[in-house]
Amino acid sequence: xxxxxxxxxxxxxxxxxxxxxxxxxxxxxxxxxxxxxxxxxxxxxxxxxxxxxxxxxxxxxxxxxxxxxxxxxxxxxxxxxxxxxxxxxxxxxxxxxxxxxxxxxxxxxxxxxxxxxxxxxxxxxxxxxxxxxxxxxxxxxxxxxxxxxxxxxxxxxxxxxxxxxxxxxxxxxxxxxxxxxxxxxxxxxxxxxxxxxxxxxxxxxxxxxxxxxxxxxxxxxxxxxxxxxxxxxxxxxxxxxxxxxxxxxxxxxxxxxxxxxxxxxxxxxxxxxxxxxxxxxxxxxxxxxxxxxxxxxxxxxxxxxxxxxxxxxxxxxxxxxxxxxxxxxxxxxxxxxxxxxxxxxxxxxxxxxxxxxxxxxxxxxxxxxxxxxxxxxxxxxxxxxxxxxxxxxxxxxxxxxxxxxxxxxxxxxxxxxxxxxxxxxxxxxxxxxxxxxxxxxxxxxxxxxxxxxxxxxxxxxxxxxxxxxxxxxxxxxxxxxxxxxxxxxxxxxxxxxxxxxxxxxxxxxxxxxxxxxxxxxxxxxxxxxxxxxxxxxxxxxxxxxxxxxxxxxxxxxxxxxxxxxxxxxxxxxxxxxxxxxxxxxxxxxxxxxxxxxxxxxxxxxxxxxxxxxxxxxxxxxxxxxxxxxxxxxxxxxxxxxxxxxxxxxxxxxxxxxxxxxxxxxxxxxxxxxxxxxxxxx
Ligand SMILES: NC(=O)c1ccc[n+]([C@@H]2O[C@H](COP(=O)([O-])OP(=O)(O)OC[C@H]3O[C@@H](n4cnc5c(N)ncnc54)[C@H](O)[C@@H]3O)[C@@H](O)[C@H]2O)c1
Ligand SMILES: [Zn+2]
Numbered sequence: 174x175x176x177x178x179x180x181x182x183x184x185x186x187x188x189x190x191x192x193x194x195x196x197x198x199x200x201x202x203x204x205x206x207x208x209x210x211x212x213x214x215x216x217x218x219x220x221x222x223x224x225x226x227x228x229x230x231x232x233x234x235x236x237x238x239x240x241x242x243x244x245x246x247x248x249x250x251x252x253x254x255x256x257x258x259x260x261x262x263x264x265x266x267x268x269x270x271x272x273x274x275x276x277x278x279x280x281x282x283x284x285x286x287x288x289x290x291x292x293x294x295x296x297x298x299x300x301x302x303x304x305x306x307x308x309x310x311x312x313x314x315x316x317x318x319x320x321x322x323x324x325x326x327x328x329x330x331x332x333x334x335x336x337x338x339x340x341x342x343x344x345x346x347x348x349x350x351x352x353x354x355x356x357x358x359x360x361x362x363x364x365x366x367x368x369x370x371x372x373x374x375x376x377x378x379x380x381x382x383x384x385x386x387x388x389x390x391x392x393x394x395x396x397x398x399x400x401x402x403x404x405x406x407x408x409x410x411x412x413x414x415x416x417x418x419x420x421x422x423x424x425x426x427x428x429x430x431x432x433x434x435x436x437x438x439x440x441x442x443x444x445x446x447x448x449x450x451x452x453x454x455x456x457x458x459x460x461x462x463x464x465x466x467x468x469x470x471x472x473x474x475x476x477x478x479x480x481x482x483x484x485x486x487x488x489x490x491x492x493x494x495x496x497x498x499x500x501x502x503x504x505x506x507x508x509x510x511x512x513x514x515x516x517x518x519x520x521x522x523x524x525x526x527x528x529x530x531x532x533x534x535x536x537x538x539x540x541x542x543x544x545x546x547x548x549x550x551x552x553x554x555x556x557x558x559x560x561x562x563x564x565x566x567x568x569x570x571x572x573x574x575x576x577x578x579x580x581x582x583x584x585x586x587x588x589x590x591x592x593x594x595x596x597x598x599x600x601x602x603x604x605x606x607x608x609x610x611x612x613x614x615x616x617x618x619x620x621x622x623x624x625x626x627x628x629x630x631x632x633x634x635x636x637x638x639x640x641x642x643x644x645x646x647x648x649x650x651x652x653x654x655x656x657x658x659x660x661x662x663x664x665x666x667x668x669x670x671x672x673x674x675x676x677x678x679x680x681x682x683x684x685x686x687x688x689x690x691x692x693x694x695x696x697x698x699x700x701x702x703x704x705x706x707x708x709x710x711x712x713x714x715x716x717x718x719x720x721x722x723x724x725x726x727x728x729x730x731x732x733x734x735x736x737x738x739x740x741x742x743x744x745x746x747x748x749x750x751x752x753x754x755x756x757x758x759x760x761x762x763x764x765x766x767x768x769x770x771x772x773x774x775x776x777x778x779x780x781x782x783x784x785x786x787x788x789x790x791x792x793x794x795x796x797x798x799x800x801x802x803x804x805x806x807x808x809x810x811x812x813x814x815x816x817x818x819x820x821x822x823x824x825x826x827x828x829x830x831x832x833x834x835x836x837x838x839x840x841x842x843x844x845x846x847x848x849x850x851x852x853x854x
């Protein structure tokens with residue numbers, strides 16, 4: 174094969190790949206590879222086309238801006254095209270120097286001429302939007318599309334609080350350009366919410382790869398109600414058409430005017446003189462990047478003088494007077510070497526991907542969280558897979574997606590272990606919860622420090638002087654491994670610890686001695702049984718009187734306790750079923766912990782026991798789960814459908830066929846107030 178044929182083949186292959194990925198990214202908002210990878214392919218094509226200009230075609234991805242309008246949106250023709258920005262790939266200071274040198278050359282400036290004035294800005298990582306105001310009223314908002322034709326997304330953009338719907342004292346026609354984005358904290362919350370919905374069984378929900386993707390998906394959403402639920406923000410950084418406005422001389426003047434007209438403009442905009450100032454700006458922003466509340470993928474340099482901008486003009490898809498100077502990408506590809514399960518201090522199990530080390534967001538990352546079983550399954554991350562890893566700001570690095578087509582044969586789906594990898598106790602996932610938890614409690618070394626602190630706190634065993642630092646120190650020195658070890662401490666163990674004087678040691682021993690005499694509710698609470706707070710501990714103690722009775726109680730018996738519903742009953746039962754928990758309790762008793770035991774309370778039946786309820790519609794303040802839990806705690810049964818056996822239907826807003834059925838059958842119907850009255854009577 175001759176060289177040019179080979180080159181042609183590669184060029185064709187690159188174009189096809191780039192077309193595919195651009196479609197995924199711009200049209201479907203569903204990128205399959207990280208931007209850094211896309212940019213590598215893009216640059217490879219650019220280089221080949223530069224070496225072989227005869228291979229250049231007008232439809233090459235290098236010659237066009239971004240995406241294509243989605244069907245379903247009205248199309249908007251931009252009077253002033255919305256362009257892309259040339260990217261300076263050199264991450265080092267020379268990026269700014271290259272740009273400055275190029276601009277000076279194009280303007281035919283000489284070495285002795287004064288430095289050029291620039292404006293340096295953040296490069297927000299979101300979605301470009303053009304906002305059109307006529308007589309001060311927002312009449313249209315459009316996406317960039319292919320630069321010439323975008324999508325009319327006015328309805329969705331109107332839901333963004335930061336975008337003024339009406340301007341005071343603005344020119345008769347004004348087109349503002351800026352970026353719609355999602356703040357990192359809003360993004361984390363959004364994904365938490367999504368994970369929660371998925372854990373509760375929602376089928377059509379997904380988590381978002383990154384804030385840009387979530388923002389773009391929200392703006393290009395056919396249902397404005399969905400857009401409304403996404404926490405979108407906005408920054409203005411430019412303009413299209415202006416009619417009848419003041420005479421602007423510089424880019425910076427326009428930005429100030431935009432601010433005065435009521436648009437959010439970043440306060441990190443800086444006027445810079447020559448390449449040195451640009452370099453300083455790039456470095457300063459680079460240092461602050463992680464602590465910014467939103468993602469940026471670089472900074473943008475623009476020639477400040479509008480006259481010079483005009484003189485410089487455009488190439489196909491980019492103005493010559495601006496450049497994007499990037500930072501290290503926040504998403505990269507790497508491979509998964511293993512998937513381990515990490516046990517947190519409260520017993521939560523988190524699957525973590527161990528990665529082939531990769532430089533992402535400015536640091537080398539070797540681990541990334543997979544959050545929980547559902548997430549790992551939904552993304553179907555497997556050992557050996559090529560994945561996209563994201564690290565932005567102070568957020569823990571996470572695997573956002575598997576790169577399709579790169580999976581080797583013979584890989585196995587990940588399954589969550591059913592036992593704790595640290596202590597071997599059963600790991601369980603409660604209904605409606607996203608996480609597995611180790612039931613090892615006191616016995617699990619991953620949870621040990623937390624368990625000891627919980628046990629020692631004032632509202633539990635009240636061991637004065639046993640704080641976090643001391644617990645860390647003792648656990649790390651191996652002086653205490655389990656709770657009973659606390660009561661086996663001697664003066665010699667304690668004074669051997671660093672920074673522990675004899676007086677403090679005596680005080681601690683006295684506090685431990687004093688805590689041996691306690692109450693059953695304090696002891697129960699101190700055990701750290703999931704869902705057992707102080708109140709529940711008191712209720713359990715009052716109902717059963719004796720610890721042994723609680724330890725032997727079945728779920729049915731536990732459900733007899735006032736205010737104890739199925740989740741609490743299951744949790745208490747599961748805790749005392751674990752042999753090692755019983756062992757710890759026996760040892761504590763053997764160490765002299767004691768309390769006064771009482772008689773079981775007279776069995777008053779629960780107020781709603783024997784009654785069947787059906788919930789329908791949305792209640793004003795209670796979620797479906799909360800209402801169910803309250804009812805079950807009061808002894809009621811909650812059923813899914815209305816029948817003659819139903820005693821009450823609790824109906825909220827938008828109640829449908831169940832309410833009709835209730836009326837048909839003459840079943841009593843309650844609203845939330847009625848339900849609360851019944852519960853409190
Ligand atoms: N992962 C993929 O598969 C995939 C596919 C296609 C494109 N991409 C990514 O898309 C990007 C290229 O897209 P592009 O052509 O839109 O260029 P760009 O996004 O890199 O730059 C132009 C855009 O920058 C934005 N911008 C942010 N702050 C700005 C400011 N202060 N002033 C002016 N503009 C500002 C505007 O929205 C403008 O449209 C690359 O990062 C590429 O990796 C990724
Ligand atoms: Zn464990």
